Amino acid sequence: MLGRLRCPLCHAAVLCRDGRTVRCRAGHSFDISRHGHLTLLSGRRRHRGDTTEMVTARESFLRQGHFEALRSTITAFAAEYAPRQTGLVADLAGGTGYYLASTLDALPAAWGATLDLSAAALRRASRAHPRAAAVGADMWQPLPLASRSADVVLNVLGPRTPGEIDRVLSSDGVLIMATAGAEHLRELRSRLGTIGVDPRKADRLRHAFEGFTEVARQAVRWRLALGRDQVRALVDMGPSAHHVDADHRDRVVHQLPDILGVTAAVDVVVLRRDTTRS
Incomplete structure (x- = not known):
């Protein structure tokens, strides 16, 4: 795995492990936590990661299978379109590894x-x-990935930098990207004021990935039947947790019916780098 990583400071593509420390050839060092994850951060951060409360809510919600339709679609696309000799699957903004785990099983x-x-x-x-x-x-x-190091890149409902995906994807690799559709969780927007979807998002993505060729697409649509605790977890697990006041959330959730129908709408696309480019 270290052979596919690079230093976030000097971009050296050779990292060596020494106990619980990883070093690049320029001497920059990074720690492996006692929980087992390696932190490769440059120190310049404009964004904050998900809180413990958000992660706990997401893990609880996903464990109940509410997004299984999406995970199954991503897994199927990986099995169908990944290179025959797939090495690394990189899950960008992958959270708890929920989608990566099923992809690796396939x-x-x-x-x-x-x-x-x-x-x-x-x-x-x-x-x-x-x-x-x-x-x-x-x-x-x-x-912190070496150029052309990833044979499959997953990007599921998370931030992305198209130029970096272009750089790290192998010559015959695939990007499997899932983005929220316009109707995604619309019932929560009308009641709780959760974050919506930019109506120009599809056009922006097409422009951002104009150097890629689309090889497959699936509009995944399903209906969620959610109790009050599940609605609360769904709000708390995503970016709306940073914007929706907790007291307001609790008041609205308390007034909901025992079961609320919620629309789930996610577009999944498989892209390859344009082979006419270097």
Whole structure:
């Protein structure tokens, strides 16, 4: 795994391990936590990672299978379109490793890495799968991955930097990207004021990935039947947790019916780098 990483400070692509420390050839050192994840951060951070409370809510919600339709679609695409000799599967902003784990089950010769800024998420991700590592990284900074090092890149409902994905993806590798559709969780927006989807998002993504070729696409739509505790967890597990006042959330959730129907709408696309480029 270290052979696929690079130093976030000098970008040296050779890292060596010495006990619980990883060093690059220039002498920059990074610690492996007692929980097993390696932190490769440059120190310049504009964004904060998910809190322990957010990660706990996400783990509880996902464990109940509410997003299984999305995970199954991502896993199927990985099995169908990954290179035959898949080495590294890199899950960008991968959280607890929920989607990476099932992808690795479908690719028995591959190994994986969850990259995320949240230490709370990485503690879970380090245990998500026997062939998966967890790496602390900022998705808005250059990724601590060597160029052309990833045969599959996953990006599921998280931030992304197209230029860095282009750099790290192998020549025959695939990007599997899942983005929220316009109707995603609309019932929560109308009641709780949760974050919506930019109507220009699809156009922005097409422009950002214009150097890629689309090879598959699936609009995943399903209906969630959620009790009050599940609604609370769904709000608390995502970026809306930073914006929705907790007291307001609790008042609204208390007034909800026993079961609330919620729309889930996620678009999953498989992209390859344009082979006419270098």
